[in-house]
Amino acid sequence: MSRTRRERCRWRPDSRWRHAQPPGSYDVVDDGELIRYVGLQRDPDSGLAIGVFQVASRAKRDEHMPADLRAQLGAALRWFGEHLAVPRRFSHHRDGWRRAAGGAWVRTPLAISWFKPDATVHLARIVAVVGQLRAAGIAVREIRTRRPGYVTYEDRHQVVAVPFSDTRVGDDGGGMERPES
Numbered sequence: 001m002s003r004t005r006r007e008r009c010r011w012r013p014d015s016r017w018r019h020a021q022p023p024g025s026y027d028v029v030d031d032g033e034l035i036r037y038v039g040l041q042r043d044p045d046s047g048l049a050i051g052v053f054q055v056a057s058r059a060k061r062d063e064h065m066p067a068d069l070r071a072q073l074g075a076a077l078r079w080f081g082e083h084l085a086v087p088r089r090f091s092h093h094r095d096g097w098r099r100a101a102g103g104a105w106v107r108t109p110l111a112i113s114w115f116k117p118d119a120t121v122h123l124a125r126i127v128a129v130v131g132q133l134r135a136a137g138i139a140v141r142e143i144r145t146r147r148p149g150y151v152t153y154e155d156r157h158q159v160v161a162v163p164f165s166d167t168r169v170g171d172d173g174g175g176m177e178r179p180e181s
Helices: 005-009 052-061 067-083 120-135
Strands: 034-042 049-051 112-115 140-145 149-154 158-162 176-178
Touching: 034 052, 034 120, 049 052, 052 067, 052 120, 067 120, 112 120, 120 140
Parallel strands: none
Antiparallel strands: 034 049, 034 112, 034 140, 112 158, 140 176, 149 158
16 A cells, blocks of 8 residues: 655654654754844844844945944955855745745745854854944844754854744844843
């Protein structure tokens, strides 16, 4: 007797004791908490706080910022452009299209990026960028999490994940805010 398509394609855990967690999802990170730096502004498409790279890019283009700070931010962003891979996917779907809650097809990214705790060189550089932004009066906060969500991209330095539905996406991306130091 042949199995139905639903039975053939349904994911099942390897053993009956493993929790039903689909492949490619981080529920708890064994190596420590993932780290993300965000600004106070929200992305209009996702409703999440914008990441530090967007904050730095906006500050670099701001004509009211001192020229030396804009030059330092430009150099830092160029360094990250050379030493941090650009994720291939920010969505579960191969081409990025998904159906929104209203039923329309949209192509906005859902996933957010997190630094791994062992990416020490990258973290040191991003902390320097955060210090420059704070010195310029731009608020940046640190968020940490052990549950980033469904992973769409991962390399040695970063994890890009769509947050789980039970995380507080509108608040802080599912992470725990750390006080500024």
